[in-house]
Structures are given as structure tokens and as C-alpha cells.
Amino acid sequence: MTDAPSELLRLASADNFRDVAGPGEGYPTTDGGRVRRGVCYRSNELQLHDDDVVALADLGLRVIHDLRSTLEIDAHPDVAVPGARWQHLDVSGIPMEMVEILPDTAAAERVMLDVYEAFVRSEQARSSYAALLTSIATEELPQVFHCTAGKDRTGWAAALLLEVAGVDRATIVADYLLSNDFSAGTRAKYLALIEEHLGADKVAVYEPTLVVEEAYLQTAYDAVAADHGSVDAYLRDGLGLSDELVGRLRDRLRA
Numbered sequence: 001m002t003d004a005p006s007e008l009l010r011l012a013s014a015d016n017f018r019d020v021a022g023p024g025e026g027y028p029t030t031d032g033g034r035v036r037r038g039v040c041y042r043s044n045e046l047q048l049h050d051d052d053v054v055a056l057a058d059l060g061l062r063v064i065h066d067l068r069s070t071l072e073i074d075a076h077p078d079v080a081v082p083g084a085r086w087q088h089l090d091v092s093g094i095p096m097e098m099v100e101i102l103p104d105t106a107a108a109e110r111v112m113l114d115v116y117e118a119f120v121r122s123e124q125a126r127s128s129y130a131a132l133l134t135s136i137a138t139e140e141l142p143q144v145f146h147c148t149a150g151k152d153r154t155g156w157a158a159a160l161l162l163e164v165a166g167v168d169r170a171t172i173v174a175d176y177l178l179s180n181d182f183s184a185g186t187r188a189k190y191l192a193l194i195e196e197h198l199g200a201d202k203v204a205v206y207e208p209t210l211v212v213e214e215a216y217l218q219t220a221y222d223a224v225a226a227d228h229g230s231v232d233a234y235l236r237d238g239l240g241l242s243d244e245l246v247g248r249l250r251d252r253l254r255a
Helices: 048-058 070-075 105-121 123-138 153-165 171-178 184-198 200-209 214-228 231-237 243-253
Strands: 040-043 063-064 085-088 143-146
Touching: 040 153, 063 123, 085 231, 105 123, 105 153, 105 200, 123 143, 123 153, 123 243, 143 153, 143 184, 153 231, 153 243, 171 214, 184 200, 200 214, 214 231, 231 243
Parallel strands: 040 143, 063 085, 063 143
Antiparallel strands: none
């Protein structure tokens, strides 16, 4: 396994695509190491232009993990990438039936907090995240995982991988918040559509569902602390991952 080039690959048709390891030589770990680039990538949905399909095939992708619901997949199926096996790992995201009736910004923020709590406490979510981490630890690399916007379900998965690699919490939070920068164009497009079809007063109501906030991620961490005491215990008891498997995952993630 070789490290990927240090330059950042950007995809025109998937603006939140990026290496989990971060830019440059990869994020530093607390013990003086670095996260290995080219192991796994994160993204929003893979509605790819032909040039971007070629770019991903050139990375040598072996597995694509789709964290979306069946309904989301049926509406916008991934474009196939040559050489990569597609795998569905359903994690419930933002419930659209609730989003459609949001009365105000505070209600939207409450929905987001509930979603992040469910990442930790939902049995289905735990099963899917366990399968994802197991695949990255044991199957051919590199791999990519994604949801619709690549910020919430995908953001929690990326945070867990960086935790396993030994990256400090402040860096993990900063990396998580990068989705607001990477997907700014897509967010602006959706907000313009909301204003056009629902009215300008609805823009502020819906915006909390289109961004990431530190408070959202902290809600997941708080649920981990309340239920398991630590991320290590959550990986072991919540996701059912053995210490051996977590060790293998750590070895793969670190340069």
C-alpha cells in the first residue's frame, strides 16, 4: 500500500469528496505520527460526470460504501466506478418528512441534534458503522464512504476513523467543519431553490439542515460518553469491534 499524492483531488460533480487523512502529508497524530493518505475517502453522493468517474477509477478504488437509505439511493443511484464494489450500509439521516414541516430554525436544530444522537444509539446505525470500519480494516484498499451531502452520516464515520488513528479532538472537529467550505456551492444552490419555491423566510429555517455545526458533532460524542464512557469503549461495546480489529484498522490508517 502506497500513500496517495499530497495534492488534493477535487471532483466537479461531488464537491465534498476528500481524503479522510486530510491535506498535505496527512493529519498529525498525538504520538508524533501521521494519518496515511490514500486509504479511504469520504464524499457526498456519487452523481459523477465522466471525468470524475475516471479520476476515481485512477485512484484504484476497491469498495464504495453508500450510507444512504434505500429511498435516497433509488432517487439518485451512484454512478458505477470501474474496479470498485458497491455496498449499501444504511444509516438513517435527516428525516425528510420532518424537514418538510419545520416551523422555525430552533426546530431544525433540534432535528439535527436528534439525528446525531441516533448515529450512536440506533441499532441499525451501529451495525452499519461497524460494518464500515470492519471493511476498511480487512478488505482491499482504498475505499470511499458517502451519504447524500457527505457531512453528517459521513462526518461521524470520518470522525471515528480519525479517533482510531489517534488525531486530537480539535483537529477532528476542524476537519468535520470543512464540509461547510467544500459544499458551499451546493448549499447555495439548494438555498436558492428554497427561496424560489418556498419563500425567503424559509431560508433561515432550512439552513441548519444544510450545514455542519460543532454542536451537532458534540451531541454524538456526548451520547458516546453517556452510554459507553469513551470512544474506545463505544467501538468495543457499541459497535462490537474487537481490540484486534481496531488495532488492524489503526495500523492501516497510520503512515
